Amino acid sequence: xxxxxxxxxxxxxxxxxxxxxxxxxxxxxxxxxxxxxxxxxxxxxxxxxxxxxxxxxxxxxxxxxxxxxxxxxxxxxxxxxxxxxxxxxxxxxxxxxxxxxxxxxxxxxxxxxxxxxxxxxxxxxxxxxxxxxxxxxxxxxxxxxxxxxxxxxxxxxxxxxxxxxxxxxxxxxxxxxxxxxxxxxxxxxxxxxxxxxxxxxxxxxxxxxxxxxxxxxxxxxxxxxxxxxxxxxxxxxxxxxxxxxxxxxxxxxxxxxxxxxxxxxxxxxxxxxxxxxxxxxxxxxxxxxxxxxxxxxxxxxxxxxxxxxxxxxxxxxxxxxxxxxxxxxxxxxxxxxxxxxxxxxxxxxxxxxxxxxxxxxxxxxxxxxxxxxxxxxxxxxxxxxxxxxxxxxxxxxxxxxxxxxxxxxxxxxxxxxxxxxxxxxxxxxxxxxxxxxxxxxxxxxxxxxxxxxxxxxxxxxxxxxxxxxxxxxxxxxxxxxxxxxxxxxxxxxxxxxxxxxxxxxxxxxxxxxxxxxxxxxxxxxxxxxxxxxxxxxxxxxxxxxxxxxxxxxxxxxxxxxxxxxxxx
Amino acid sequence: xxxxxxxxxxxxxxxxxxxxxxxxxxxxxxxxxxxxxxxxxxxxxxxxxxxxxxxxxxxxxxxxxxxxxxxxxxxxxxxxxxxxxxxxxxxxxxxxxxxxxxxxxxxxxxxxxxxxxxxxxxxxxxxxxxxxxxxxxxxxxxxxxxx
Numbered sequence: 001x002x003x004x005x006x007x008x009x010x011x012x013x014x015x016x017x018x019x020x021x022x023x024x025x026x027x028x029x030x031x032x033x034x035x036x037x038x039x040x041x042x043x044x045x046x047x048x049x050x051x052x053x054x055x056x057x058x059x060x061x062x063x064x065x066x067x068x069x070x071x072x073x074x075x076x077x078x079x080x081x082x083x084x085x086x087x088x089x090x091x092x093x094x095x096x097x098x099x100x101x102x103x104x105x106x107x108x109x110x111x112x113x114x115x116x117x118x119x120x121x122x123x124x125x126x127x128x129x130x131x132x133x134x135x136x137x138x139x140x141x142x143x144x145x146x147x148x149x150x151x152x153x154x155x156x157x158x159x160x161x162x163x164x165x166x167x168x169x170x171x172x173x174x175x176x177x178x179x180x181x182x183x184x185x186x187x188x189x190x191x192x193x194x195x196x197x198x199x200x201x202x203x204x205x206x207x208x209x210x211x212x213x214x215x216x217x218x219x220x221x222x223x224x225x226x227x228x229x230x231x232x233x234x235x236x237x238x239x240x241x242x243x244x245x246x247x248x249x250x251x252x253x254x255x256x257x258x259x260x261x262x263x264x265x266x267x268x269x270x271x272x273x274x275x276x277x278x279x280x281x282x283x284x285x286x287x288x289x290x291x292x293x294x295x296x297x298x299x300x301x302x303x304x305x306x307x308x309x310x311x312x313x314x315x316x317x318x319x320x321x322x323x324x325x326x327x328x329x330x331x332x333x334x335x336x337x338x339x340x341x342x343x344x345x346x347x348x349x350x351x352x353x354x355x356x357x358x359x360x361x362x363x364x365x366x367x368x369x370x371x372x373x374x375x376x377x378x379x380x381x382x383x384x385x386x387x388x389x390x391x392x393x394x395x396x397x398x399x400x401x402x403x404x405x406x407x408x409x410x411x412x413x414x415x416x417x418x419x420x421x422x423x424x425x426x427x428x429x430x431x432x433x434x435x436x437x438x439x440x441x442x443x444x445x446x447x448x449x450x451x452x453x454x455x456x457x458x459x460x461x462x463x464x465x466x467x468x469x470x471x472x473x474x475x476x477x478x479x480x481x482x483x484x485x486x487x488x489x490x491x492x493x494x495x496x497x498x499x500x501x502x503x504x505x506x507x508x509x510x511x512x513x514x515x516x517x518x519x520x521x522x523x524x525x526x527x528x529x530x531x532x533x534x535x536x537x538x539x540x541x542x543x544x545x546x547x548x549x550x551x552x553x554x555x556x557x558x559x560x561x562x563x564x565x566x567x568x
Numbered sequence: 569x570x571x572x573x574x575x576x577x578x579x580x581x582x583x584x585x586x587x588x589x590x591x592x593x594x595x596x597x598x599x600x601x602x603x604x605x606x607x608x609x610x611x612x613x614x615x616x617x618x619x620x621x622x623x624x625x626x627x628x629x630x631x632x633x634x635x636x637x638x639x640x641x642x643x644x645x646x647x648x649x650x651x652x653x654x655x656x657x658x659x660x661x662x663x664x665x666x667x668x669x670x671x672x673x674x675x676x677x678x679x680x681x682x683x684x685x686x687x688x689x690x691x692x693x694x695x696x697x698x699x700x701x702x703x704x705x706x707x708x709x710x711x712x713x714x715x
Contacts, residue, residue, distance in 0.1 A: 321590075322638070323587045323588050323590075323591060323633070323638060324590070324591050325591060325625075325629055327625075328591070328594065353632075353636070356636060356638070357636040357637070357638075360636060360637065360638045361637070364637075409580035409581060409585070410580055412580070
């Protein structure tokens with residue numbers, strides 16, 4: 001049985017220190033905490049107070065820092081694991097791992113639940129010119145080759161495949177460069193979009209990162225080479241036992257779909273990244289931001305009038321408040337597909353403004369038609385529901401200051417206060433006295449008529465404290481009986497007859513008025529004509545000049561004066 | 569001592585105020601946020617830009633509402649009297665060439681060395697395409713009528 005002990009995971013990856021410590025001094029008396037490395041071997045990986053872990057074989061009583069490998073279970077006997085320390089370039093596709101491996105020395109203690117998670121294959125790439133073989137990279141950044149036909153996997157490739165693998169590396173280097181180039185171009189295009197794209201591309205990478213942070217690899221004894229750590233490359237040539245290897249291939253099929261998705265997501269790592277891809281990606285981003293294709297300079301075949309109608313339709317459907325601003329409504333509008341019915345935001349704004357104007361006009365018309373209710377009615381209803389003699393007005397006011405009825409600016413505070421005080425004082429009296437009060441009051445009211453109903457009482461009644469102070473059923477019965485007791489008016493009868501009568505009377509009045517008006521007009525005209533005739537006569541007389549000249553006009557007055565003096 | 573007018577005691581606003589009340593409240597909250605926003609790392613002028621911007625937006629909203637007949641003349645006057653909008657700025661908007669004016673500071677020629685207006689008043693067509701304008705007074709990116 002093999003046991004793996006890791007008391008201090010910080011030092012777990014320190015090959016230098018491991019080699020410096022004398023073995024015998026570290027011989028443990030009893031392993032405090034142990035885990036099986038693999039099911040069959042008899043090595044223990046134990047530790048001492050110094051915190052270094054090593055392997056201890058219970059039967060042969062030997063200890064070693066390097067991970068012991070049972071020759072019977074070693075899957076790759078042909079190629080010694082030391083070879084893996086050199087070809088670090090296998091990892092160049094995963095730059096985030098360089099970064100991570102550097103960080104590894106300062107990592108916080110790892111979570112124990114993740115400790116025994118085995119290494120898993122992550123990506124699989126076919127090796128060109130060596131058809132059955134595939135190049136597999138594991139989550140820990142290790143690489144091996146695998147033949148799916150014979151189910152054979154090797155840590156180190158045979159000589160015949162090495163050239164093919166090198167060409168694969170070269171290919172991926174080119175891809176890397178290509179990706180860099182595209183990224184630079186995109187950054188020139190739009191910085192924000194590039195960020196978005198990188199977020200997508202890195203999403204998978206971040207996921208990997210997290211995995212590794214808490215991941216304790218099962219094997220790591222062979223990285224005795226300090227260079228590997230210096231270069232920041234994490235390459236543990238862990239040698240899975242046969243039992244685990246079976247799992248590997250089951251998992252590989254399972255992971256295949258995931259791998260393909262990852263290939264697509266990474267967009268450039270392994271798949272050729274073409275102009276079409278960029279266009280598709282930009283389109284995708286545009287769709288996310290609610291920018292139509294039209295915004296990017298492409299025309300739409302929709303007629304402009306239809307676009308306007310569609311956009312107005314959208315505004316109607318979303319119940320947009322015509323009294324709000326474009327900026328506040330924009331987020332809601334942009335989500336809808338019809339937002340792109342108009343090509344430019346300028347046009348959209350204009351249509352929005354027009355629509356608001358129309359809507360406001362229609363709302364105004366509706367309001368004119370509506371019957372206006374007294375603002376006090378709502379407050380009185382509120383009082384009825386909430387007022388108690390226990391609360392003084394200031395207390396009541398403070399308690400309900402957030403209520404809409406208490407904030408309504410149409411009713412002043414003074415009015416509110418008087419109503420409240422009245423109401424409370426009335427509530428304290430008996431119901432009978434209040435009933436009598438109401439009956440007395442109703443007799444003085446002149447607005448009430450035989451035809452009026454309880455639903456639309458005149459505001460003078462509805463807002464009177466004597467009416468409000470009674471409970472609902474009592475006051476309604478009283479008002480109803482009062483209305484029934486009212487004498488029948490002249491306008492008694494059905495409302496239709498009433499209306500007809502009113503109409504007839506109005507017509508008669510109007511006719512009389514018109515007749516009078518006409519009479520006055522005629523009189524005016526006659527008077528005017530008379531005046532005109534008189535002036536004409538005068539002028540004629542004036543024009544009638546005889547031989548005596550102007551004296552003829554003067555003489556008669558003289559004669560008259562003489563006659564007058566004689567008389568006096 | 570003049571009487572203290574609180575919100576509850578003041579004369580009720582004219583009809584139609586309820587319609588625009590929510591939007592005005594939004595502007596008020598925005599303004600409060602802008603006033604209390606941290607200013608570390610900002611230039612001295614930069615701190616005032618959001619204030620100018622919100623004030624401009626609110627004046628524009630009220631003026632637009634008045635033009636669209638969303639609010640009555642009575643209410644419009646009341647709003648101006650109660651300082652919901654800047655009447656002097658609105659007065660400028662009525663003049664030809666000043667339809668989009670950002671703030672009054674930007675046309676104050678006496679404050680400049682050469683008796684000129686702010687850079688944001690220069691039409692885009694007169695400048696090279698690469699020039700990015702951000703005026704010092706209010707952070708305006710250009711408010712010429714022809715833009």
